[in-house]
Amino acid sequence: MMEQKYKYFPLYVKMEDVHIVIFGAGTIAARRAAALAKTPCRLTVIAPECGDGMQALFDQWQERIQYVKDRYHPGCLMEEDMDVVIAATDDPAVNEAIYRECRHREIYVNVATDHKLCSFYFPATVEVPESELLIAIASRNANAQTHQRVRELREKIEQGFGEKLS
Numbered sequence: 001m002m003e004q005k006y007k008y009f010p011l012y013v014k015m016e017d018v019h020i021v022i023f024g025a026g027t028i029a030a031r032r033a034a035a036l037a038k039t040p041c042r043l044t045v046i047a048p049e050c051g052d053g054m055q056a057l058f059d060q061w062q063e064r065i066q067y068v069k070d071r072y073h074p075g076c077l078m079e080e081d082m083d084v085v086i087a088a089t090d091d092p093a094v095n096e097a098i099y100r101e102c103r104h105r106e107i108y109v110n111v112a113t114d115h116k117l118c119s120f121y122f123p124a125t126v127e128v129p130e131s132e133l134l135i136a137i138a139s140r141n142a143n144a145q146t147h148q149r150v151r152e153l154r155e156k157i158e159q160g161f162g163e164k165l166s
Contacts, residue, residue, distance in 0.1 A: 006140045008121065015039035021046060021080055023072050023098055024088035025054040028112045032086050035122065037061045044080070046070050047089070077101050084120075088112040124154040128161055 018041040022029050025045055030053035036043055037057060043065045045054065050067065058067055070076075072094050077085070085107055087098035092113065099117040102109035111117035123138035137154050139146035 008138070008140065010123065010136060010138060015041040018042070018084065019044070019082045020084045020086065021082045022086040022088060023047065024090070025050040026088065026090060027051060027053055029086070029088035030054040030057055032088060032112065032122065033057050033065060035125070037064055044068060046072065072098055074101065077105055077107065082107060085109045086112060124150050126154055126157045
């Protein structure tokens with residue numbers, strides 16, 4: 001019997017016509033939205049309030065990011081047509097409820113503050129615009145212990161290109 005080596009598998013996904021819903025509009029949600037706004041996906045942010053970072057993204061990408069001033073409530077995922085959900089609220093119980101509803105509906109979900117509640121996660125990335133390279137770095141099991149090592153490797157790659165790129 002073959003040994004399983006990877007809990008997660010690195011995969012680049014075509015983002016055209018993908019609808020991503022982000023619950024929350026704070027710092028972490030803004031980081032996720034900023035990365036996703038560089039792709040041709042459709043983004044909807046649902047939050048009762050908007051942080052400064054997310055507001056700056058709305059101003060910059062107003063034609064790409066829809067903001068819905070609301071909050072998560074059980075069953076609201078039935079109202080939306082989405083492919084991927086990111087739970088980045090400041091309430092762990094709400095994030096877990098979003099996770100459970102997504103898993104029930106077979107929607108890929110990332111809970112930004114709990115790697116155990118993720119069907120996918122965001123790798124560290126380095127962009128090299130002049131060569132159109134996008135380098136993704138991740139640990140094979142997405143655990144907190146390797147997060148620092150991934151960050152250090154990303155920084156070394158950035159230094160190898162001579163400047164901070166991402």
